[in-house]
Amino acid sequence: xxxxxxYLWFNTKRKREFINITDRVADVLAKxxxxxxxxxxxxxxxxxxxxxxxxxxxxxxDIDDWLEHLAPEGPDYRHHRTGETNxxxxxxxxxxxxxxxxxxTEGALDLGPWQQVYYAEFxxxxxxxxxxxxxxx
Amino acid sequence: xxxxxxYLWFNTKRKREFINITDRVADVLAKxxxxxxxxxxxxxxxxxxxxxxxxxxxxxxDIDDWLEHLAPEGPDYRHHRTGETNxxxxxxxxxxxxxxxxxxTEGALDLGPWQQVYYAEFxxxxxxxxxxxxxxx
Amino acid sequence: xxxxxxYLWFNTKRKREFINITDRVADVLAKxxxxxxxxxxxxxxxxxxxxxxxxxxxxxxDIDDWLEHLAPEGPDYRHHRTGETNxxxxxxxxxxxxxxxxxxTEGALDLGPWQQVYYAEFxxxxxxxxxxxxxxx
Numbered sequence: 167x168x169x170x171x172x173y174l175w176f177n178t179k180r181k182r183e184f185i186n187i188t189d190r191v192a193d194v195l196a197k198x199x200x201x202x203x204x205x206x207x208x209x210x211x212x213x214x215x216x217x218x219x220x221x222x223x224x225x226x227x228d229i230d231d232w233l234e235h236l237a238p239e240g241p242d243y244r245h246h247r248t249g250e251t252n253x254x255x256x257x258x259x260x261x262x263x264x265x266x267x268x269x270x271t272e273g274a275l276d277l278g279p280w281q282q283v284y285y286a287e288f289x290x291x292x293x294x295x296x297x298x299x300x301x302x303x
Numbered sequence: 304x305x306x307x308x309x310y311l312w313f314n315t316k317r318k319r320e321f322i323n324i325t326d327r328v329a330d331v332l333a334k335x336x337x338x339x340x341x342x343x344x345x346x347x348x349x350x351x352x353x354x355x356x357x358x359x360x361x362x363x364x365d366i367d368d369w370l371e372h373l374a375p376e377g378p379d380y381r382h383h384r385t386g387e388t389n390x391x392x393x394x395x396x397x398x399x400x401x402x403x404x405x406x407x408t409e410g411a412l413d414l415g416p417w418q419q420v421y422y423a424e425f426x427x428x429x430x431x432x433x434x435x436x437x438x439x440x
Numbered sequence: 441x442x443x444x445x446x447y448l449w450f451n452t453k454r455k456r457e458f459i460n461i462t463d464r465v466a467d468v469l470a471k472x473x474x475x476x477x478x479x480x481x482x483x484x485x486x487x488x489x490x491x492x493x494x495x496x497x498x499x500x501x502d503i504d505d506w507l508e509h510l511a512p513e514g515p516d517y518r519h520h521r522t523g524e525t526n527x528x529x530x531x532x533x534x535x536x537x538x539x540x541x542x543x544x545t546e547g548a549l550d551l552g553p554w555q556q557v558y559y560a561e562f563x564x565x566x567x568x569x570x571x572x573x574x575x576x577x
Contacts, residue, residue, distance in 0.1 A: 167304045167441045167476075167477075167576065167577040169476040169477065169576065169577065171476075171543070171545055171550070202304075202306040202308075202438070203304075203306065203438055204341070204343060204436070204438060204478070206478060206541055206543055208541070208543060209552075210550075210551065210552030210555065211552050211554070211555070212492065212493045212494045212552070212554050212555060217397060218349070218401060219349045219393055219396065219397060220349045220382075220393060222382060222385060223381075224380070224381030224382045224383075224384050224385060225380070225381070225382040225390065225393055227381045228380045228381050228382050228390055228393070228394070229393070229394070229397065232374065232394050236373065236510065237506065243498070243499070243502045244497075244498030244499065244501045244502050245494075245496060245498045245499040245502050246498075247498050248496060248498060253499065253502055256493055256494060256499055256502070256503070257502070257503070257506050259493065260491060260493060260503065260535075260536060261397075261398070261535070262397060263400065263537065264492055265540065265541060266402065267343055267345070267402060267404055267541055269308070269343055269345060269434050269436040271308055271436070276308070276347075276434060276436070277347065278346075278347030278348050278349070278432065280348070280349050281347065281348070281349060295552065297543050297550060299478070299543040299545070299550070301438075301476070301477055301478060301575075301576060302304060302306065302438060303304040303306065304441045339441075339443040339445075339575070340441075340443065340575055341478070341480060341573070341575060354534060355486070355538055356486045356530055356533065356534060357486050357519075357530060359519060359522060360518075361517070361518030361519045361520075361521050361522060362517070362518070362519040362527065362530055364518045365517045365518050365519050365527055365530070365531070366530070366531070366534065369511065369531050373510065398534075398535070399534060400537060403539065404480055404482070404539060404541055406445070406480055406482060406571050406573040408445055408573070413445070413484075413571060413573070414484065415483075415484030415485050415486070415569065417485070417486050418484065418485070418486060438575075439441060439443065439575060440441040440443065
C-alpha cells in the first residue's frame with residue numbers, strides 16, 4: 167500500500183470564506199502516483215469545514231446564509247465564557263462537516279461532473295491547515 | 304492492496320425519494336473478494352445524499368419533513384438566478400452528507416443491527432449515480 | 441495492507457452524553473502497529489454519533505442545546521407509531537454524523553491541536569458500540 171500526505175495552508179482575509187481546492191487536491195494526487203484508493207481531505211481545525219458541492223457563486227452565498235441561519239453568530243454561547251467569540255464557527259463546522267473522502271480511480275479523482283471540493287473558513291484571519299492524505303495502490 | 308469499483312444508477316419517479324441500497328452494497332462487496340477494508344458509498348451529484356439510518360417507513364417520512372423544514376424548497380435562492388430551481392436540494396445534500404464509509408470485517412459489512420445504507424434523492428426524475436469503491440485486503 | 445479492528449462499548453447514565461474517546465482511539469492505533477493509513481471511528485447505532493471538535497465544557501453544552509433546537513425531542517414523530525420514543529435521536533445522529541475518518545501519519549493520529557474525537561450518545565441508558573477500524577501500512 168502506498169500513501170502520500172500534504173498540508174495546505176490558508177490565511178483568509180475575511181472571517182468566513184469558501185475556497186475551491188479541487189485542483190490543489192488533484193495536483194497532490196498526481197504527485198502521489200496512486201491509481202486506485204481514497205483521498206481524505208480534512209480540516210485540522212474545529213472552526214473550518216471541507217465539503218463537496220457546486221462552484222456557483224450564488225449557491226455559495228446561499229450556503230453561507232443558510233449556515234448563518236442555522237448556526238448564527240451571537241453573544242450567548244457558553245463557549246464564550248472562555249474568552250472565545252467563535253461559538254457559531256464550531257457549530258457551522260459540525261453542520262457542514264470537516265472532512266470528505268474522495269474516490270481515486272485510474273489515477274484521477276472519481277467525482278461527478280459538478281462535484282467540487284471546498285474549504286469553508288468560519289473563523290479566519292489567521293493561518294489554518296488542511297491535510298490531504300491519499301492511500302491506495 | 305485490492306480495490307473494486309462499481310456504479311449504481313438511479314432514476315427516481317419523484318423529486319425526493321429514499322432508497323435502501325444496503326443489499327446492493329453487500330453484493331458489490333461479495334464480488335470484490337475483499338475481507339478487511341473500507342467501503343465508500345458516495346453520491347456523484349450535489350443534490351443527492353447517502354446516509355446510514357433505520358429502514359422504518361415512519362422515520363423516513365420524519366427525515367424527509369425535517370430536511371424540508373431545515374432546508375426548504377423556495378423561490379428565493381440566489382442559485383436560481385442561473386435558471387436552476389433546486390437550491391434546497393443542494394442544502395439538503397450538505398445537511399445529510401453525500402458519502403459514508405462502511406467498515407468491512409471478515410468479508411462482510413460490519414454494521415450494527417439497525418444500520419441500513421440509504422440513497423437520498425433530492426432532485427430526481429433523471430439519471431443519477433452512486434459510486435461504491437472498496438479497498439482493502 | 442494491514443488492518444486492525446476493535447469495538448468500544450458504552451452504557452451512559454444519561455439519555456444524552458458526550459464522551460471524549462481520543463485517547464482510546466490513540467491506544468487502539470498504538471496496538472495496530474500501523475504507521476500510515478486511515479482510522480475509521482463509527483457508531484454502530486442509528487441514535488448516536490461520532491464527531492471531531494473541542495474538549496471545552498461550555499461548547500459541549502452549546503452543541504447539546506443546538507442539536508436539541510434543530511432536532512427536538514417531541515411526541516409528534518411518525519416513527520413513534522412503532523412504539524419508539526427516540527425520533528429526535530435519529531435526527532441528531534444525521535445532523536452530527538455517525539463516523540469520522542482520522543489520518544494516521546508516522547504512527548500517530550494526525551489531528552490539529554484542538555481536534556478531539558467524541559462519542560455523542562442521544563439515546564443512552566443501554567449498551568451501545570463504536571467500531572474503530574484502522575487500515576494502512
